[in-house]
Amino acid sequence: MRVASIEFKARAGEKLADATLQRNLVRVKGKFAAKRAAAMAGFHDFEGLREAGREIRQRTLDDLDVWLGIFERSATAGGATVLWARTPDDINRLVLEIAFRHGVRKIVKSKSMVSEESSLDRAIEAAGLEVIETDLGEYILQINGYEPPSHLVGPALHKSKEEVADLFHRRHKTARKEGIEDLCLEARAVLREHYLTADMGISGGNFFVAETGSVVLVTNEGNATLATGLPRVHVAISGIEKIVPTLEDAATLLRLLPRSATGQPISNYVDVLTGVRGEGEGGVEHMYYILVDAGRTDVLASEVREALRCIRCGACMNHCPVYQSIGGHPYGWVYPGPIGSILTPMYAGLENAHPLPAASTLCNQCGVVCPVKIPLPDLQRKLRERTFERRLAPWSERAALRLWSWVAARPALYGASMRVVARLLRIWGGRERRIRRLPPGGGWTAGRDLPAPDGRTFREQYAARRRAGGKPR
Amino acid sequence: MSGGPGAIESNAAVRAAVMARVRSALGVSDDRAAAQSAAASRLAARPFGPRPLPAGDPIERFAARALELSSTVERLARVEQVPSAVARYLESLDLAPALAAQRTRRGVCWPELGTLDWTGAGLEIEPRPARGDDRLGVTGAFCAIAETGTLVLVTGAATPSSTMILPDTHIAVLRADRIVEGMEEAYALLRDERATMPRGIHFVSGPSRTGDIEQTIVLGAHGPFRVHVVVVD
Ligand code: SF4
Numbered sequence: 173m174r175v176a177s178i179e180f181k182a183r184a185g186e187k188l189a190d191a192t193l194q195r196n197l198v199r200v201k202g203k204f205a206a207k208r209a210a211a212m213a214g215f216h217d218f219e220g221l222r223e224a225g226r227e228i229r230q231r232t233l234d235d236l237d238v239w240l241g242i243f244e245r246s247a248t249a250g251g252a253t254v255l256w257a258r259t260p261d262d263i264n265r266l267v268l269e270i271a272f273r274h275g276v277r278k279i280v281k282s283k284s285m286v287s288e289e290s291s292l293d294r295a296i297e298a299a300g301l302e303v304i305e306t307d308l309g310e311y312i313l314q315i316n317g318y319e320p321p322s323h324l325v326g327p328a329l330h331k332s333k334e335e336v337a338d339l340f341h342r343r344h345k346t347a348r349k350e351g352i353e354d355l356c357l358e359a360r361a362v363l364r365e366h367y368l369t370a371d372m373g374i375s376g377g378n379f380f381v382a383e384t385g386s387v388v389l390v391t392n393e394g395n396a397t398l399a400t401g402l403p404r405v406h407v408a409i410s411g412i413e414k415i416v417p418t419l420e421d422a423a424t425l426l427r428l429l430p431r432s433a434t435g436q437p438i439s440n441y442v443d444v445l446t447g448v449r450g451e452g453e454g455g456v457e458h459m460y461y462i463l464v465d466a467g468r469t470d471v472l473a474s475e476v477r478e479a480l481r482c483i484r485c486g487a488c489m490n491h492c493p494v495y496q497s498i499g500g501h502p503y504g505w506v507y508p509g510p511i512g513s514i515l516t517p518m519y520a521g522l523e524n525a526h527p528l529p530a531a532s533t534l535c536n537q538c539g540v541v542c543p544v545k546i547p548l549p550d551l552q553r554k555l556r557e558r559t560f561e562r563r564l565a566p567w568s569e570r571a572a573l574r575l576w577s578w579v580a581a582r583p584a585l586y587g588a589s590m591r592v593v594a595r596l597l598r599i600w601g602g603r604e605r606r607i608r609r610l611p612p613g614g615g616w617t618a619g620r621d622l623p624a625p626d627g628r629t630f631r632e633q634y635a636a637r638r639r640a641g642g643k644p645r
Numbered sequence: 646m647s648g649g650p651g652a653i654e655s656n657a658a659v660r661a662a663v664m665a666r667v668r669s670a671l672g673v674s675d676d677r678a679a680a681q682s683a684a685a686s687r688l689a690a691r692p693f694g695p696r697p698l699p700a701g702d703p704i705e706r707f708a709a710r711a712l713e714l715s716s717t718v719e720r721l722a723r724v725e726q727v728p729s730a731v732a733r734y735l736e737s738l739d740l741a742p743a744l745a746a747q748r749t750r751r752g753v754c755w756p757e758l759g760t761l762d763w764t765g766a767g768l769e770i771e772p773r774p775a776r777g778d779d780r781l782g783v784t785g786a787f788c789a790i791a792e793t794g795t796l797v798l799v800t801g802a803a804t805p806s807s808t809m810i811l812p813d814t815h816i817a818v819l820r821a822d823r824i825v826e827g828m829e830e831a832y833a834l835l836r837d838e839r840a841t842m843p844r845g846i847h848f849v850s851g852p853s854r855t856g857d858i859e860q861t862i863v864l865g866a867h868g869p870f871r872v873h874v875v876v877v878d
Contacts, residue, residue: 224694309857394853394868423828424694442848452802473670
């Protein structure tokens with residue numbers, strides 16, 4: 173997928189001014205968060221569960237080569253073929269070759285974010301084959317000319333039912349439906365036909381289980397069950413970081429994932445798939461895994477390694493004040509929100525995406541809810557440092573930061589200049605003690621006033637309190 | 646993008662490159678004996694993570710959880726009573742006008758249930774895997790999970806997954822003594838009773854649903870609109 177993250181600021185501005193999108197965002201806002209909170213309260217030791225999740229994911233990452241080797245052996249013994257992709261292009265080449273090898277004409281696909289990194293669907297179509305996304309949200313985006321997803325769990329949540337109704341009417345050439353149920357029924361009928369006639373199913377992989385060589389797929393719609401159960405060929409594509417040691421470890425993570433994503437104690441369908449069909453059984457004759465690097469090893473080698481623990485629950489964006497105001501599209505690539513602000517610069521290049529780690533208030537709402545305890549604000553800060561070191565930000569911003577750090581490293585000078593600034597702001601604030609326009613932060617004060625300081629700095633007040641014999645509070 | 650031949654045949658080189666990158670990222674050499682043995686002990690120990698604290702009868706908990714997930718549950722004393730219970734259930738369905746065509750007396754079942762007296766209950770049930778237009782599928786279950794009200798189905802020649810996922814209505818016949826606490830116990834049963842992993846282990850928790858349009862939950866997204874569990878003592 174094209175990386176448009178560099179245009180973050182301009183696109184965020186457009187989205188803030190887009191009345192339809194803002195209405196859709198308000199409608200969705202908070203629903204996920206409230207459901208997650210209820211699910212968390214219903215589990216006696218959610219913190220213990222998060223710690224266990226963190227431990228499982230980190231353990232596998234820290235010995236990833238060993239776990240990959242074990243997975244490969246088990247999967248091969250189970251009758252699957254394990255293939256590797258170094259780059260996004262490798263994924264597309266392998267999928268097409270598998271398709272040609274087995275005489276595949278039509279492919280049904282359940283959700284795979286990794287395949288969006290390589291724009292797999294368009295590569296398949298360019299090769300003259302048919303591909304149909306079956307997750308309802310992904311299907312909506314596909315028939316709208318491959319509109320980019322805006323959320324990890326609900327990729328089309330930025331759309332209203334009216335927009336979907338218009339789209340179906342236009343693309344299916346059917347009478348325009350009004351209700352959400354009727355829209356779902358129409359999609360069901362269209363997709364049903366495709367499941368039954370497809371030669372190959374492509375899935376992602378929520379987890380790859382090293383012990384058994386299995387892929388674990390999690391859906392509410394059951395589309396992965398159909399897409400991987402009916403066609404002759406199954407290809408499961410996911411990042412090399414998705415390995416977990418045992419089925420029991422997967423069970424632990426499955427207590428975290430749906431609770432964090434939608435507040436469900438379990439997703440409706442969890443499929444644990446291993447190898448090919450047995451004697452006398454219908455369904456899959458050939459199974460392939462594609463284990464994808466495409467930037468993962470760079471993350472593994474970097475100071476943001478912990479980001480690879482991500483289990484793609486979407487909680488970080490559901491709780492992010494920035495994401496909540498602008499939706500997923502301004503992030504400009506496959507993964508939006510806080511986790512996207514780490515993965516996009518790492519996978520698609522910091523030079524193409526450095527506005528993302530900067531687009532955060534570092535409020536740590538995301539870090540607090542992340543089921544595998546990824547310290548997202550810390551990682552954003554590390555990428556900000558890289559942005560600065562690599563001189564990617566505009567010169568004015570870098571100069572301001574350099575001046576700030578020069579002053580801040582000299583406590584006496586810092587104290588003196590803060591005293592001056594505090595008094596100046598106080599005078600500027602006038603009787604109302606509000607600053608209506610601050611030239612360097614014109615955008616900030618366009619929507620609100622800056623309360624003026626009362627004239628004395630924190631350090632002055634602290635010292636005064638100490639002198640008066642009061643305890644510093 | 647060229648679909649040039651040989652990407653699969655030459656994949657060993659890609660594998661070697663990725664593995665080398667992983668090792669260099671981790672700062673480790675090719676000798677991984679210590680990590681190998683740590684991994685082996687993890688696989689042998691298979692530790693559990695934190696789990697909910699079970700309270701009360703597992704069958705009742707299973708039923709309560711299943712109801713929360715929009716399944717329905719009934720209990721029968723004997724498996725011979727299943728056909729008439731299924732007939733009653735189908736009769737009782739209150740279908741919206743758009744779904745009226747789903748009322749049926751015909752369907753398919755797993756072979757293990759094929760010997761039941763379906764005709765006696767006024768039903769026409771064929772013991773074969775479901776096709777795209779079958780409206781009713783009756784399956785057994787490998788076991789079920791009290792923690793989440795989940796059915797566990799394991800695929801095989803006599804237990805096709807199509808029967809639970811394609812029809813509009815899925816009815817599962819579950820033996821009460823096969824209700825276990827959690828996923829961990831389901832895996833333990835599987836390890837005890839099967840020599841190899843089946844192609845599919847399906848954990849089914851209620852009907853197929855979607856919330857992809859405006860986060861409004863709609864049942865029957867691709868698979869069953871309803872799941873009815875018959876627990877037999
Ligand atoms: S970073 Fe954490 S909260 Fe965000 S999607 Fe990944 S696992 Fe979920």
